[in-house]
Amino acid sequence: MKRNIVIAVVTAAALIGGGTATALAVSGDDDGAAPVAQTESRVGDDDGRDDDGHDDERGRADAGDQDDDRDDRNRTTSSGDVTAADAIAAALKHTPGTAVSAELDDAVWEVDVLGKGDTWHSVRIDPGTGKVLGSSEDDEDDTAEARAALKGASVTAEEAAKAAAAKGTVVSVDLDDDDDRGWETETRTSGGNERDWRVDLSNGKVTADQKDDSDDD
DSSP states (O other): OOEEEEEEEEEEEEETTEEEEEEEEEEEETTOOOOEEEEEEEEOTTTTOOTHHHHHHHHHHHHHHHHHHHHHHHHHHGGGOSOHHHHHHHHHHHSOSEEEEEEEETTEEEEEEEOSTTEEEEEEEOTTTOOEEEEEEEEOSOHHHHHHHHTTOOOOHHHHHHHHGGGSEEEEEEEEOSSSOEEEEEEEOTTSOEEEEEEOTTTOOEEEOHHHHHHHO
């Protein structure tokens, strides 16, 4: 007996990354028997796997890279958080003595400390964390001049740096042991302009460096 198959409904559902097609067929005999429904399902090529899983992993990796980039930018932004006064204090805590100069050189604070006798110490400070990166001893020939200039002084290098900070970001502090005597400081503004100042050894008064003004002329 022949059978007639009539395709009644074919439904295809497309899913993200794959899909399932379902066909509904109705079959019946020539003698009028009740139709019987038959279904067939086909699974897409992805076998049920979520292709987006790889995209999600890549997305998380990219987000992690962006976080690392932000951390790097934050570290770069905060690299100048340690002031000249902070660097001097950290150097003296590591190497007791008298700080004679501090300079931000090649993104590292270098603080010269006069110790006992004629021993000089150069202490390197991280400008972002304030940690001591290392130190070395030097034999300088101007020890007598430095001690003579500091005799009777009431303003330390750290205090001079704090006083000059009112004029801008202090990038160097140095003892002038010549006839003028005092702390020579250099400041830098947010616009990059540099200016030299003198800090009195006895009262901490900050004045424009006359030698700097004459050089500008």
